Amino acid sequence: MNYKKNLVTLRRELHQIPEMGWGEFKTTAKIISILDNLGWKVYTGLQQVGIERVMGRNIEFVEKSIKRARESGVSEEILERIQGYTGCIAEFDTGREGPVTALRFDIDCVGVEETDSPEHLPNKENFRSxxxxxxxxxxxxxxxxxxxxxxxxVIENKEQLKGTIKxxxxxxxxxVRGGAAQAASGLLDNVNYLxxxxxxxxxxTGEVCLYPTGLLSTTKLDVRLKGAPAHPTMSPHLGRNALACACTTVSELLGMARHGKGLGCINVGLMQAGECRNVIPVHATIQMEVRGETDEINNFMVEQACRIVKGTALAYDVAYEIEKVGEGGELRNDPELAQLVGEIAKDVPSCDHVVxxxxxxxxxxxxxxxxRVRAHGGKTEFFVVGADRTAAxxxxxxxxxxKGMETAFDIFTGCLLKLNKK
Ligand SMILES: [Zn+2]
Known part of the structure; x- marks a missing residue:
C-alpha cells in the first residue's frame, strides 16, 4: 500500500463530508466499512458508548443527520449498527500474548461554512465540503x-506484532462531548498504552511537540430557567420573571471569584429569554463554559457557577435546571511514553525536530x-504533530x-512496532 498517497486520498474524501458532533453518520459508515473489509472487529452504536455519559447530543440534529446519510446512500444495515450513536472502536487481536495499545482519532467537524476563495486548496483541487x-x-x-x-x-504488518491493537x-x-461517553463504554479498561x-x-510542518501545555480542563453547562407568566401591570405579583433572573445570573457568573492557584475562565456565550412584550417572561436559557488550568480549578469554577444559578433562581422564585453538555479534563502525559514518542519521532523522515x-x-x-486508562493502570500520551496551516x-x-499526516502515521506505526513488537 502506498500510504503517503492513501493518506491524502482518504483525507480529501472525508473533507467533502464533514459532520458535526453526534451527527457523523456518513463518516462513521465509511470508517466501519473500511474496517470491516480489513477484518477488524468493530464495536459500533451502543457497544462503544456508555449511554449515561453521552453529553450534548441533540436528537433533532441526529435525526437530520441520519436522513442526510440515508439520502446519500448509506445502507440501512450500517445505520442499524450505528444505532444513532456515531463513532466506533475497532479491535485487532494478533493472537499472541502482549500489551493492549489504543490509538485515538477524532472524526467530527466544525460548524463553519468553507471559504470560496479560489486560493484555498480544497477549492483548487476540488475536494471542498x-x-x-x-x-x-x-x-x-x-x-x-x-x-x-x-x-x-496493522493488517499488513500483523506478523510482526503481538498483543491487541485498538x-x-x-x-x-x-x-468536548464524545470522550466521556466512549470512556464509559468500558472498552478501554484493559488498555496498557493510549x-x-x-x-x-x-x-x-516537521515539528512534534511532546508535552503541549495550556490544555485546559473545562465544563460546558446549559442552564434553563422557568418562571411564571402574568400581565405586567394587572398582576405582576403573580409573575416569576425568568428574563430578569437570567440577567442577574449572567452578571454574577461573569464576576465570580477566580482561584489563586492558576488560570480560571468563564464565558457566557448565549442568553435567550422571554416570549413577548406584554407578558412577564417565563423561559430563559443560558449557555456557558468554565475552564481551568487544572481539574481542581475547573471544579471550583463549576461549583461556584452552579451555586450562583441556584441562589439567583431562589431569589427570583424561578425553577432551574443545569445540564452538563461537555467536559474535558487536564492533560497528564506519562513521561516514559512521551520519551518513546520523542525517540520514534526523531527517526521519522518527515520530522525534523522534537520540542x-x-x-x-x-x-x-x-x-x-x-x-479512564490511567485509573486502570495504563499509560497515556497526547502530542502535537506539526503541519503548516493557512489560517487558525x-x-x-x-x-x-x-505532509503532517505522514509524520503522524509514521509515529503511530513506529510506536506499535515498539510497544507491540513480536
Ligand atoms: Zn481539533
Whole structure:
C-alpha cells in the first residue's frame, strides 16, 4: 500500500463530508466499512458508548443527520449498527500474548461554512465540503485518515506484532462531548498504552511537540430557567420573571471569584429569554463554559457557577435546571511514553525536530479517555504533530499541510512496532 498517497486520498474524501458532533453518520459508515473489509472487529452504536455519559447530543440534529446519510446512500444495515450513536472502536487481536495499545482519532467537524476563495486548496483541487455550514476546519479529517491508514498497516504488518491493537474513532470532540461517553463504554479498561495526537495547532510542518501545555480542563453547562407568566401591570405579583433572573445570573457568573492557584475562565456565550412584550417572561436559557488550568480549578469554577444559578433562581422564585453538555479534563502525559514518542519521532523522515511544552490554549476530551486508562493502570500520551496551516483552527480558510499526516502515521506505526513488537 502506498500510504503517503492513501493518506491524502482518504483525507480529501472525508473533507467533502464533514459532520458535526453526534451527527457523523456518513463518516462513521465509511470508517466501519473500511474496517470491516480489513477484518477488524468493530464495536459500533451502543457497544462503544456508555449511554449515561453521552453529553450534548441533540436528537433533532441526529435525526437530520441520519436522513442526510440515508439520502446519500448509506445502507440501512450500517445505520442499524450505528444505532444513532456515531463513532466506533475497532479491535485487532494478533493472537499472541502482549500489551493492549489504543490509538485515538477524532472524526467530527466544525460548524463553519468553507471559504470560496479560489486560493484555498480544497477549492483548487476540488475536494471542498459538500455540506453547507459544516467544514473540517480543525483537521479531524486528517486524524481520521491517519487512523484508517494505521488500520490497514496493522493488517499488513500483523506478523510482526503481538498483543491487541485498538483504534478509537471518537465522535463529538468539538465541545468536548464524545470522550466521556466512549470512556464509559468500558472498552478501554484493559488498555496498557493510549496515544493520541492533534495535527497542526501551534507547530509547523516537521515539528512534534511532546508535552503541549495550556490544555485546559473545562465544563460546558446549559442552564434553563422557568418562571411564571402574568400581565405586567394587572398582576405582576403573580409573575416569576425568568428574563430578569437570567440577567442577574449572567452578571454574577461573569464576576465570580477566580482561584489563586492558576488560570480560571468563564464565558457566557448565549442568553435567550422571554416570549413577548406584554407578558412577564417565563423561559430563559443560558449557555456557558468554565475552564481551568487544572481539574481542581475547573471544579471550583463549576461549583461556584452552579451555586450562583441556584441562589439567583431562589431569589427570583424561578425553577432551574443545569445540564452538563461537555467536559474535558487536564492533560497528564506519562513521561516514559512521551520519551518513546520523542525517540520514534526523531527517526521519522518527515520530522525534523522534537520540542516540549508549547502552549495550545484549548481543551481536549482525549483527557477523559486518558484518565479512564490511567485509573486502570495504563499509560497515556497526547502530542502535537506539526503541519503548516493557512489560517487558525476553526476558521473558514483553515487548511493544513498534508505532509503532517505522514509524520503522524509514521509515529503511530513506529510506536506499535515498539510497544507491540513480536
Ligand atoms: Zn481539533
Amino acid at each position: 459538500c455540506h453547507p455550514e459544516a467544514m473540517h476546519s480543525c483537521g479531524h479529517d486528517g486524524h481520521t485518515s491517519v487512523g484508517l491508514n494505521v488500520a490497514q498497516w 483504534l478509537i474513532f471518537q465522535p463529538a470532540e468539538e465541545g 496515544l493520541g495526537a492533534h495535527l497542526a495547532m501551534m507547530c509547523p 516540549e511544552r508549547k502552549k495550545i490554549g484549548c481543551s481536549e476530551d482525549f483527557t477523559l479517555l486518558a484518565s 483552527h476553526h476558521q473558514r480558510e483553515f487548511d493544513f499541510d498534508e
